[in-house]
Every structure is written in structure tokens, then in C-alpha cells.
Amino acid sequence: MSWLRGKHVLLTGGSRGIGPFIAEALARRGANLALSARSETGLRAVAEALKPLGVRTVVIPADVAQPAQRAMLVRAALDAFGAIDVLVNNAGLETEGAFAATAWDRVRETIEVNLAAPMELTHLLLPQMLERRSAHVVNLSSVGGKSGTAYDAVYCGTKAGLAEWTHGLRQELAGTGVCFSTIFPSYVTEAGMFARFGVKAPWLAGSCTPQQVARAVVDAIERRKVEVIVSSQALRPLLALAALSPALGDWLVRRLGIVEFQRRKAGAPALPVQPDPSRR
């Protein structure tokens, strides 16, 4: 029997995109779900679709960019279920475009949603998780959090921060019964922020389906996996190469057309290449 049966899960980003797939996969394992996002209508539609699976669902609309609403969300989830066994930090904001042209408010909002919110929700839920010595926190990062990509620098920065914060915390809390997993999806097809662009990812960059991401979340919880890359391509060798030689990694992603793909996807103007004559 799955460890998830009868457990209480708080899932953010449950209204659309990959979230409903994660919700369904968890519900199929018998988990009760507190679904959160800003759109109450979206959340209610997802909860309605889960009814045949016979699990308990509660809908808690909240804007996780707002610290007061994060506290309200946690209070409402604890009031509904008494305890939260699993937190899935899935809500995310992609802020593509040239960094210099991105409004600072948008940068700050991305940091709040992608990084500060998962940290604060975990901080608020940890005391009861540690007390009961059995819980799991899953954070949705991205392969962009392993190796940054052009025209997505803010997003990648938040996802790398999320991954390394999780990394540190799982070492700090090893043996307490509170486990941590980070999921690194590549470009997700069919639903979610990348699919909305309606473009095809470069073959070597890899892609995956929302169902594969949802399965990875369930698998990470049941098998206590610390990190899962979800991709059609074996990205680890590429990522290892980029980590060993960042300059070679930069050259490779340019040669593979990933920088240009990202620029076109973001609709950013091409920059004139102007080598600095004093640094030849």
C-alpha cells in the first residue's frame, strides 16, 4: 500500500498546468488534497474532477506572492485537515525576456512566487512535521535550475535557489523523518507554462509530459528520492559537462541553438555582437 494513502497533502499551483496532473496522481494513491492557487474557479474544477477518486479535497484560494496569504493558506490547510503530511511547492511563474528589459516588479514577484513562497510555506509547516517525525516536502524546480538558460535568467535563478535551499535543508534535517525531494522537469509538453508558447523544444534539450512529472512527484515521495530529472533525453552528462567547464557549457548551448531558441520564445530582439577590442 502506498505511504500516501490517507495522508494530507497541500499542493500549490493546483488550478491549471501541471498541478491538476499532480493532484490526480496523488489522489489515485489515496491522498487527501488541499488545493491552492489564485483562481478559485480553476481549483473548484480540479476538485470536481477528483470526486470519483473518493478522496477529500479542500480548495484554498491564495496568492503566494503575498506573505499574509501564505500564512492564511497554511492556517486554512491545518484547520481543514488537522495536520499536513506532504507539501508540494508547485506554483511557479516564468518570467522570460531580456533581463535588462524586465520590470523590477516582475523580477520581485517571480522571486516571491518561485523561491520565497516555498521557503515560507515550508517554514510555517515544519514545526508540526518535525513533531510528528513523518512528512515530505516536494519542490518543483526545473532543469533551468541545474543550468541557467538565456532569456530565462530570473526564472532559472529562482529555480537554482529553490534546488540548493532544498539540498541544504535535506542535509540539515536528515534523520528527522521529514524528507525533501526536488523535481527538475525539462520542457513540459501538452500543459503548463512552456506548452502555452506552442513551440517545439530543441531535441537535445529534452522534453517530458505533465503525466511524467506527476509520476515523478509520486515516485519521489514513495521511494524517498532526493532529486529527479524528468526528461526524454539523458541530460546528466550535458549538465555535468557544463558544471565541469562553464565556458564549454556556454559554447555548447549556443551551438545547439538553445540560446537562439530561448530568444525567439521570449520574443526578445537579437543583440548586436560587439567584441570589446581592448580584450582580444
Ligand SMILES: NC(=O)c1ccc[n+]([C@@H]2O[C@H](COP(=O)([O-])OP(=O)(O)OC[C@H]3O[C@@H](n4cnc5c(N)ncnc54)[C@H](OP(=O)(O)O)[C@@H]3O)[C@@H](O)[C@H]2O)c1
Ligand atoms: N511547464 C514547464 O515546461 C515546466 C518545466 C520545468 C519546471 N516547471 C515548474 O512546474 C511548476 C508548474 O508549472 P506549470 O507549467 O504548471 O505552470 P502554469 O501552467 O503557469 O501554472 C502555474 C500554477 O501556479 C499558480 N500560481 C502562479 N502564480 C501564483 C501566485 N502568485 N499565487 C498562487 N498561485 C500561483 C497558477 O494558478 P493561478 O493563476 O490560479 O494562481 C497555476 O496553478 C512550476 O513551478 C514551474 O516552474 C514547469
